[in-house]
Amino acid sequence: xxxxxxxxxxxxxxxxxxxxxxxxxxxxxxxxxxxxxxxxxxxxxxxxxxxxxxxxxxxxxxxxxxxxxxxxxxxxxxxxxxxxxxxxxxxxxxxxxxxxxxxxxxxxxxxxxxxxxxxxxxxxxxxxxxxxxxxxxxxxxxxxxxxxxxxxxxxxxxxxxxxxxxxxxxxxxxxxxxxxxxxxxxxxxxxxxxxxxxxxxxxxxxxxxxxxxxxxxxxxxxxxxxxxxxxxxxxxxxxxxxxxxxxxxxxxxxxxxxxxxxxxxxxxxxxxxxxxxxxxxxxxxxxxxxxxxxxxxxxxxxxxxxxxxxxxxxxxxxxxxxxxxxxxxxxxxxxxxxxxxxxxxxxxxxxxxxxxxxxxxxxxxxxxxxxxxxxxxxxxxxxxxxxxxxxxxxxxxxxxxxxxxxxxxxxxxxxxxxxxxxxxxxxxxxxxxxxxxxxxxxxxxxxxxxxxxxxxxxxxxxxxxxxxxxxxxxxxxxxxxxxxxxxxxxxxxxxxxxxxxxxxxxxxxxxxxxxxxxxxxxxxxxxxxxxxxxxxxxxxxxxxxxxxxx
Amino acid sequence: xxxxxxxxxxxxxxxxxxxxxxxxxxxxxxxxxxxxxxxxxxxxxxxxxxxxxxxxxxxxxxxxxxxxxxxxxxxxxxxxxxxxxxxxxxxxxxxxxxxxxxxxxxxxxxxxxxxxxxxxxxxxxxxxxxxxxxxxxxxxxxxxxxxx
Numbered sequence: 205x206x207x208x209x210x211x212x213x214x215x216x217x218x219x220x221x222x223x224x225x226x227x228x229x230x231x232x233x234x235x236x237x238x239x240x241x242x243x244x245x246x247x248x249x250x251x252x253x254x255x256x257x258x259x260x261x262x263x264x265x266x267x268x269x270x271x272x273x274x275x276x277x278x279x280x281x282x283x284x285x286x287x288x289x290x291x292x293x294x295x296x297x298x299x300x301x302x303x304x305x306x307x308x309x310x311x312x313x314x315x316x317x318x319x320x321x322x323x324x325x326x327x328x329x330x331x332x333x334x335x336x337x338x339x340x341x342x343x344x345x346x347x348x349x350x351x352x353x354x355x356x357x358x359x360x361x362x363x364x365x366x367x368x369x370x371x372x373x374x375x376x377x378x379x380x381x382x383x384x385x386x387x388x389x390x391x392x393x394x395x396x397x398x399x400x401x402x403x404x405x406x407x408x409x410x411x412x413x414x415x416x417x418x419x420x421x422x423x424x425x426x427x428x429x430x431x432x433x434x435x436x437x438x439x440x441x442x443x444x445x446x447x448x449x450x451x452x453x454x455x456x457x458x459x460x461x462x463x464x465x466x467x468x469x470x471x472x473x474x475x476x477x478x479x480x481x482x483x484x485x486x487x488x489x490x491x492x493x494x495x496x497x498x499x500x501x502x503x504x505x506x507x508x509x510x511x512x513x514x515x516x517x518x519x520x521x522x523x524x525x526x527x528x529x530x531x532x533x534x535x536x537x538x539x540x541x542x543x544x545x546x547x548x549x550x551x552x553x554x555x556x557x558x559x560x561x562x563x564x565x566x567x568x569x570x571x572x573x574x575x576x577x578x579x580x581x582x583x584x585x586x587x588x589x590x591x592x593x594x595x596x597x598x599x600x601x602x603x604x605x606x607x608x609x610x611x612x613x614x615x616x617x618x619x620x621x622x623x624x625x626x627x628x629x630x631x632x633x634x635x636x637x638x639x640x641x642x643x644x645x646x647x648x649x650x651x652x653x654x655x656x657x658x659x660x661x662x663x664x665x666x667x668x669x670x671x672x673x674x675x676x677x678x679x680x681x682x683x684x685x686x687x688x689x690x691x692x693x694x695x696x697x698x699x700x701x702x703x704x705x706x707x708x709x710x711x712x713x714x715x716x717x718x719x720x721x722x723x724x725x726x727x728x729x730x731x732x733x734x735x736x737x738x739x740x741x742x743x744x745x746x747x748x749x750x751x752x753x754x
Numbered sequence: 755x756x757x758x759x760x761x762x763x764x765x766x767x768x769x770x771x772x773x774x775x776x777x778x779x780x781x782x783x784x785x786x787x788x789x790x791x792x793x794x795x796x797x798x799x800x801x802x803x804x805x806x807x808x809x810x811x812x813x814x815x816x817x818x819x820x821x822x823x824x825x826x827x828x829x830x831x832x833x834x835x836x837x838x839x840x841x842x843x844x845x846x847x848x849x850x851x852x853x854x855x856x857x858x859x860x861x862x863x864x865x866x867x868x869x870x871x872x873x874x875x876x877x878x879x880x881x882x883x884x885x886x887x888x889x890x891x892x893x894x895x896x897x898x899x900x901x902x
Contacts, residue, residue: 442768445776453847453885457861460851482849482883490759490778713825715796738825739759741836743791744780746866747844750789 206232234259235271237288245302246732248313251615252709253698253729255626258619261320262288265622275625290321292332299338300544301524303347303595309733311351311599312608315650316616318353319643339548343594350597350654384554384561388581390569399566400447400537404455407434407533407564408514409462409475416476421508430532430559432507436517437536437549441488444517447537451484451515480514487518487526496521504528523549529556536565539577543591600651600666605673607712609647611729613674614681614709616643618697627701628694630708631685637678644674680723684708713738758839765823765837774898775839779872781886782839783898792824792835841866843900846884848874863887 208223218224227233233241234256241260251257255276264272266281272288273280296302302310321332334352338344345357361372368375391399414428436451438444463477485499502513518526523545534553540546554561565581567574577584584591598604617640618624623632633640648671652663685695694705701707710717710728717725758777760769769775771786800820810818824835844866851859864874864884873881892898 442776448778449776449781449885449888452849453888456849457851457859461859486778715825715827718796718798737762738822740762740765740823741826741834742758742760742775742777742782742784742839743836744758744777744782744839744841745785745789747840747842748867750840 205229230254231256232271235273237264237272241291245306245310245313246734248310248317248615249611249730249732251313251316252611252618253731255618255629255697255701258320258625261290261317261619263320263619263622263625264288275622275629276627278626290323290332292321292323292330294321294332294334296334296336298524299336299344299347299351300341300595302351303341303597306733307347307351307595307597308599308601308604309608309730311597311654312604312612313615313733314351314599315353315647316612316619318650319616319646320619341544341595342592346655346657347595347597349656350599353650353653355656381557382560383557384550384563386550386581386585387562387564388567388578389564390567390574390578392569396537396566396568397446397450399568400535401450401454401458403535403564403566404434404436404451404515405458405462406475407431407535408455408459408478408480409465411533412476412478413474415507424506424508426507427559429507430530430553430556431562433503433513433531433533434515435503435522435531435534435553436515437522437534437540438517438519439538439540441490441519443537444486444488444519448484448486448517451517452482456480456482481512485513485516487516487522489519489521500526500528504530506530520545520549522552526552527555528552530559531555532559532561534561534563536563538571539565539567539574542593543588544593544595547588547592600654600670605670608730609670609673610677610727611709613643613647613677614697614727614729616646617678627696627698628705630681630697631689631695631705633678633681633685634689637682640678641675644671644678647671647674677726680726681708684724684727759826760837762823762825774842777839780839780841781843783842785838785840789838790824790836791833791838793833794821796827796835797821797824842898843886843890845887845900846874847887848876848882848884850876850882 207228209218209226209228210220210223211218213219227236227238230250234254237259256274259272259274264274264287265284266273266277267284268281272284301307318331322329324330334348334354336348341347348354348357361370364370368377389399389403411428411431411434415426415432418426418428420426436444436447438447459478459480461477463475465475466472485502487496487499491499499513499516502511503516505511505513520540531553534550536546536550540549550561550563553563565577567578569575569578599608617633618629620643621636621639623629623636648667651670652658652667658666688695688706694702696702696705696707698709699707708727710720710725712728712730714728717728758780760775765784769784771784774781774783798821800822802820806818806820809820810816823837827833827835846864846866846869848862848864851861853859862874862876868874869884870881872884874884875881887901889901890898891901
């Protein structure tokens with residue numbers, strides 16, 4: 205299985221049978237070992253499941269013209285006479301996202317990855333250099349320490365004598381280049397839904413007036429274009445669902461006559477009638493990924509196109525990674541839970557320096573938190589980077605260990621020792637149990653060092669705890685393998701990896717887990733960093749189908 | 755029938771039986787457990803010994819156990835566990851506005867029975883999208899119903 209990318213331009217160097225040097229499928233990647241590899245942290249989860257992943261850390265033995273082979277493909281290629289060096293530069297983009305639950309789980313896997321990527325030069329163990337880019341964080345050094353166990357953090361660009369001019373970056377004053385205008389709206393005795401309705405009506409209708417004044421559809425460079433598409437941000441799917449019904453129904457029907465609202469004296473024409481599309485775009489986890497991709501494409505279209513979007517409703521799915529230059533108008537329903545989230549989300553609009561963004565934050569004065577934000581709206585917004593919450597990464601907390609220690613330990617044992625790497629290597633634990641001790645030690649050391657605010661006594665306690673857990677897991681693994689050996693059954697890592705063997709690892713949500721003995725139930729691993737809980741299928745029925753309708 | 759999904763914990767807290775849920779394409783009210791489809795042996799048990807003990811005492815059922823909502827299954831050979839949402843409200847407003855001679859706008863109110871594949875086929879034989887009505891009735895004893 206492979207994916208080849210060719211250029212359709214006949215004059216290009218990469219046309220015909222000369223493919224672009226890009227690999228996009230897992231198996232060829234493990235074989236070709238590209239010099240530059242792009243992945244998401246979710247791929248860490250493949251380490252215990254797939255034996256070939258170790259080749260990425262240079263754990264290869266043989267080669268031929270098609271690439272390199274590790275211990276999983278024993279027959280192929282000729283001997284290399286040694287290993288390849290492991291990766292020596294790791295670039296972590298968007299480090300601020302590797303925090304909270306995701307960062308905690310990723311942090312445990314990082315222990316295994318760091319160890320696999322460490323090379324021994326003489327007496328010295330040399331670890332890869334980690335370069336991370338980050339936005340809106342606080343106390344990044346402790347996050348980095350917990351995640352990568354690096355105590356030294358150098359910031360680039362270094363803060364200069366003037367915070368507006370660091371030589372590498374220069375801040376334009378808002379008077380010359382406005383970026384975003386924040387407006388807070390709150391009303392006594394009104395529900396937030398009503399405020400949303402009123403605000404949406406005024407924004408839709410006001411934008412229409414401006415759009416028409418600037419030449420409407422005929423003007424392809426219409427300066428009001430960014431404000432014709434309203435992006436709604438909601439803190440929960442429940443609020444989004446309710447608001448979607450309001451937009452589909454009430455906003456739409458009222459907008460068609462909204463132009464009647466005008467002042468008699470002095471006469472103004474702030475509002476125009478507007479007919480918005482029935483269809484409301486949704487960017488949330490509950491619509492399929494391909495629809496989200498289609499929605500993003502449509503959002504980028506200027507308003508004169510037929511497939512234009514009047515309104516898109518979103519949850520925090522958009523707070524990262526949505527980079528559509530033309531968007532200029534956002535309505536935030538209720539103050540988001542964290543300031544980092546608020547900054548990230550509202551930064552999705554007004555990304556074009558020539559077309560500043562307008563953000564309308566609707567606050568519920570009857571909620572103390574929203575009220576406080578409303579009362580200090582100006583001060584807060586003038587310096588909201590100060591309010592960014594410190595991120596928390598706690599890879600060695602007990603619940604995090606429950607969830608991911610098995611996977612990370614199995615990953616390190618499997619990839620760290622070539623005899624354990626093949627599918628049936630899971631059974632080798634019987635003879636290699638003592639060799640695995642150093643890996644258990646590795647996790648224990650990391651646990652003791654991951655947080656330099658721990659007292660020596662606490663660090664020692666954590667080290668002992670993690671060491672005991674790892675040893676118990678390895679012993680359990682050995683016992684499982686031993687039990688199977690007595691019935692002459694082989695042990696493999698995952699189902700169908702090698703024929704005729706029992707498996708060691710189960711998916712976290714595998715229904716078969718419930719029927720297993722406790723010792724085997726421990727060996728469950730994630731397939732990604734974020735499988736948290738099962739979903740429940742909901743079947744929509746009509747009450748008429750109820751046999752005994754009341 | 756449809757591929758709507760809810761998170762397991764949402765079914766316990768926000769969207770339990772009797773709650774109204776706004777799905778992307780429908781508004782439903784979650785049905786009671788007697789309408790759910792599941793195999794009791796495949797449902798994960800929730801281990802909360804102290805809560806179970808207390809509940810057993812309160813409801814006087816000594817064999818009471820706690821179960822998670824039935825998780826969705828990828829295995830097409832066995833039953834597909836699911837929970838049920840009744841479409842509610844059953845009245846819809848057609849997304850097509852007429853203007854009368856006197857300048858009033860009106861939209862038709864139609865019942866679920868007159869829908870055709872989730873849309874309303876009007877007298878001009880075109881299909882129009884519908885949205886659920888915004889009002890339902892409720893009584894002091896927390897019953898909810900359509901405004902018929």
